[in-house]
Amino acid sequence: MAFKLNSVVPWGRNMEEYMLMFRLNENDLSKKFAGFGDGPACFNCEMTEKNGSVISFDPIYQFSKEDLEKRIEEVRVIVMQQMSENMDNYVWKNIKNLDELEFTRMSAMRKFLSDYEKGKAEGRYVFHELPNRLPYDDNYFDIGLSSHFLLMYTSLGYDFHIASMTEMLRVCKEIRIFPIVDLDADKTVLTEKVIDYFKKDCKVEIVKTEYEFQKGDNKLLIIKK
Ligand SMILES: C[S@@+](CC[C@H](N)C(=O)[O-])C[C@H]1O[C@@H](n2cnc3c(N)ncnc32)[C@H](O)[C@@H]1O
Structure with a gap:
């Protein structure tokens, strides 16, 4: 079945969040990373700025920057509405309120968009859908x-x-x-x-x-x- 962009909720996180979620430290940054379902996260962009190595895989990378930008805007309104209705389900510690959440997510996704075409040309954003076989040798990536x-x-x-x-x-x-x-x-x-x-x-x-x-x-x- 064809992968439809309007069935995806692109909602991206930043490098600081990736470091905390995955318990990464400064020593890990020289490792070779693969990000599966990285979508519009800006981990790849921020790591590349620090001379790190990340290849991101996601079916949304078959779409153009304009298509992704449009879908991100559509989703922003829907997700922020849902978040405002379910605030009790979240821990407002690192991100303190809805405005900060929207700012953090949109900044991450705009960063991703600004890097998208360059990253695609450099082979850092690869159109791939799990569980399909990847064109890499065994153990090519560290993490x-x-x-x-x-x-x-x-x-x-x-x-x-x-x-x-x-x-x-x-x-x-x-x-x-x-x-x-x-x-x-x-x-x-x-x-x-x-x-x-x-x-x-x-x-x-x-x-x-x-x-x-x-x-x-x-x-x-x-x-x-
Ligand atoms: C909720 S987003 C997470 C984005 C990013 N990892 C983050 O945390 O900020 C989930 C991502 O999984 C991707 N995805 C969906 N099906 C996939 C598949 N079969 N293989 C790889 N990625 C897929 C979606 O396109 C979407 O970008």
Whole structure:
């Protein structure tokens, strides 16, 4: 089935948030990263400015800058309305209020947009849909990241997750997934089953994060081969 832009909610986070969610430190910045479902996050852009190495993969990278810009504007209004109706579900600590949230997200996405065409030309934003095979050798990347994508959208199902994470683990020495709860920040059977599957052959850890925006999403899954 063709991937439709109007079915996606592009909502991007920044490098500071990626560092906290994935428990990355200054020493990690020289590593080779792959970002799966990076969408309009500006981790790639900010890392590139610091001479870091990130390749982001997402089906939305098949669209033009203008198409993405338009969809981001449409989504901004809808998401901000939903957030204002559900403020109690969030921790207003790092981000203090709705205005700051909108400013932070829009700044991240504008940064992404300003880097998008250059990054595409440099091969840093790659149109790819998991669980398809990636054109990279085994262990090409040090760390593969998935922020607010895998494990959250439980409707994608168990088989999709196993196939996607198996391919990620083929090209990455380790993968990190945040958060490990669903869209309502509830624990899921999917996460339990996925952990059971990878525990057989990999080292699996769940680590608490300082980052918590939606109440309850403060755990990171790390899988190492
Ligand atoms: C909620 S956004 C998260 C964006 C970014 N990771 C962040 O946290 O700021 C989820 C992203 O997953 C992407 N996505 C959806 N299906 C995908 C697939 N099969 N493979 C890779 N990415 C996918 C969407 O296009 C979207 O950009």
